[in-house]
Amino acid sequence: MKPGSKPFYRLTKPILFLACLLPLAYLAAAAFGVAGFGLGANPVEKLLHELGRWGLKFLLLTLSVTPLRRWTGWNWLVGYRRMLGLFAFFYVVLHFTVYAVLDQGLDIHAIGEDILKRPYITLGMAGLLMLVPLAITSTKGMMRRLGKRWQTLHRLVYVIAIAGVWHFYWQVKLDTLAPTLYALVLALLLGTRVYYAQMARIRRQSQKRKISK
Amino acid sequence: MGKLKTQDLGVPEFMLIKRPGDILPSEITAESVYLKRREFLKRAGLVSAGALVVHSSLAAADPAPKGPKLPGIQKSPLSTDEPANTWTDITTYNNYYEFGTGKEDPSLNAVDFNPEPWSVAVNGECDKPGEYAFEDILARHTLEERIYRLRCVEAWSMVIPWVGIPMASLLQRFAPNSNAKYVRFKTLYDPSRMPGQRRRTLDWPYVEGLTIEEAMHPLTLMAVGLYGRELPNQNGAPMRLIVPWKYGFKSIKAIVEISFTRKRPVGSWQQAIPSEYGFYANVNPEVDHPRWSQATERPIGAGLFASRKPTLMFNGYADQVASLYTGLDLRKNF
Numbered sequence: 001m002k003p004g005s006k007p008f009y010r011l012t013k014p015i016l017f018l019a020c021l022l023p024l025a026y027l028a029a030a031a032f033g034v035a036g037f038g039l040g041a042n043p044v045e046k047l048l049h050e051l052g053r054w055g056l057k058f059l060l061l062t063l064s065v066t067p068l069r070r071w072t073g074w075n076w077l078v079g080y081r082r083m084l085g086l087f088a089f090f091y092v093v094l095h096f097t098v099y100a101v102l103d104q105g106l107d108i109h110a111i112g113e114d115i116l117k118r119p120y121i122t123l124g125m126a127g128l129l130m131l132v133p134l135a136i137t138s139t140k141g142m143m144r145r146l147g148k149r150w151q152t153l154h155r156l157v158y159v160i161a162i163a164g165v166w167h168f169y170w171q172v173k174l175d176t177l178a179p180t181l182y183a184l185v186l187a188l189l190l191g192t193r194v195y196y197a198q199m200a201r202i203r204r205q206s207q208k209r210k211i212s213k
Numbered sequence: 214m215g216k217l218k219t220q221d222l223g224v225p226e227f228m229l230i231k232r233p234g235d236i237l238p239s240e241i242t243a244e245s246v247y248l249k250r251r252e253f254l255k256r257a258g259l260v261s262a263g264a265l266v267v268h269s270s271l272a273a274a275d276p277a278p279k280g281p282k283l284p285g286i287q288k289s290p291l292s293t294d295e296p297a298n299t300w301t302d303i304t305t306y307n308n309y310y311e312f313g314t315g316k317e318d319p320s321l322n323a324v325d326f327n328p329e330p331w332s333v334a335v336n337g338e339c340d341k342p343g344e345y346a347f348e349d350i351l352a353r354h355t356l357e358e359r360i361y362r363l364r365c366v367e368a369w370s371m372v373i374p375w376v377g378i379p380m381a382s383l384l385q386r387f388a389p390n391s392n393a394k395y396v397r398f399k400t401l402y403d404p405s406r407m408p409g410q411r412r413r414t415l416d417w418p419y420v421e422g423l424t425i426e427e428a429m430h431p432l433t434l435m436a437v438g439l440y441g442r443e444l445p446n447q448n449g450a451p452m453r454l455i456v457p458w459k460y461g462f463k464s465i466k467a468i469v470e471i472s473f474t475r476k477r478p479v480g481s482w483q484q485a486i487p488s489e490y491g492f493y494a495n496v497n498p499e500v501d502h503p504r505w506s507q508a509t510e511r512p513i514g515a516g517l518f519a520s521r522k523p524t525l526m527f528n529g530y531a532d533q534v535a536s537l538y539t540g541l542d543l544r545k546n547f
Binding site: 031039040041042043045047102103104105110114117118119120171173175177 | 414485506511514
């Protein structure tokens with residue numbers, strides 16, 4: 001089976017889909033005390049934090065597709081990027097839902113105060129809201145309709161990822177080790193793009209010079 | 214009909230009268246299975262993964278408290294009659310950075326900590342300074358059960374059946390003199406026994422302080438036990454401070470030094486982030502933490518679908534302690 005062919009995706013995409021659901025399956029099992037798993041003494045907090053982390057992980061995974069593709073030459077990797085991106089959106093929405101429903105009990109006043117008064121929540125909310133147009137325009141139809149503008153819009157994912165990691169960093173009480181690690185990975189993933197963009201620019205400039213000679 | 218308390222039955226049980234919203238935690242897993250699973254995970258190196266907490270939430274009864282029983286415990290009218298949190302919750306959800314910064318880290322990493330032998334160095338503005346052995350302290354004071362609310366600055370709370378010595382009677386033994394305006398407490402500093410101290414998350418050793426009036430207040434406790442047993446390592450063995458009307462970080466653990474001072478001590482959290490943690494740290498729903506609200510708190514043990522509770526001024530101990538702070542601007546002096 002040729003990587004990137006329809007049969008290849010028909011086999012691998014469902015497997016990836018199921019794999020992406022595993023974190024949720026684990027958390028659901030833990031929430032109901034299945035198989036001896038549990039969410040601990042503060043289940044709302046554990047659920048909230050784990051869903052947030054998985055949202056960030058999927059964002060970083062999505063951002064790692066292009067660098068990985070460039071490095072390996074495996075162009076068929078891009079076929080999975082949309083699924084990873086949508087799963088990031090999915091986990092972030094769940095994270096927000098746990099916050100709004102389980103933690104804040106849909107207390108609109110309290111939630112509104114949090115969004116306005118706590119910078120880290122403002123940032124998180126902004127990240128979530130920015131994901132919405134990306135999720136809506138994730139379909140092939142939308143890609144066709146928007147053309148070049150699709151590329152521009154979806155560059156928002158860089159801003160979203162930065163907002164997400166920053167939201168995490170500002171949320172922790174004192175131990176910034178975890179958010180710092182996420183930030184380093186993000187810096188690496190964004191850095192490779194800067195590198196490739198630079199290389200492309202240099203190549204274009206040298207070609208222009210060759211033509212003009 | 215009165216509410217049954219832990220001592221009435223001789224076995225830690227929970228109050229039988231349920232209030233709406235009081236979802237009593239039910240933890241199943243037979244103790245032997247529970248311990249085997251934790252041991253397995255520990256050996257498999259999976260335990261610091263935080264997300265893996267092996268206990269089910271579907272059981273009928275929490276595993277019984279463990280450890281040597283403490284003798285001669287008296288009940289106290291200062292105890293609340295609210296239901297206490299389970300042994301499991303109290304001993305597996307801890308902020309004790311000396312053993313790691315995750316909530317489950319202390320219960321996993323403090324297993325091998327040996328709090329014996331232990332002594333406290335007493336010094337400063339007092340007439341009876343010296344090195345006092347822990348056994349001496351235990352032998353000379355009557356132990357009391359104090360069921361107190363504990364409110365963490367992170368906005369969660371528990372009800373904990375401590376066993377301890379009224380701090381006032383302990384401190385009076387050391388005969389503080391008229392220059393003693395404050396009491397400063399210090400935790401053990403030993404990275405070989407406290408692995409979390411190998412990272413400078415806080416400026417070790419942990420330090421906390423109270424005004425002499427706060428230290429002498431009847432509510433202030435030197436806790437040496439929990440649920441009638443010796444204090445587990447992860448809860449601050451062998452002895453720790455409990456100041457129930459303040460945020461939990463004031464209740465310093467594993468105390469090795471008590472000093473009577475003229476100058477106000479600077480606590481470790483105050484030193485780390487002075488804009489967020491102050492000296493007084495009185496529980497106050499009207500003064501938010503710079504990064505989150507203090508108006509409500511999450512009750513531990515109430516389950517996934519429980520709602521937050523409104524936070525009470527001075528953690529519900531206003532009647533007993535508000536007079537200590539008359540005239541003090543509690544927003545400025547947070």
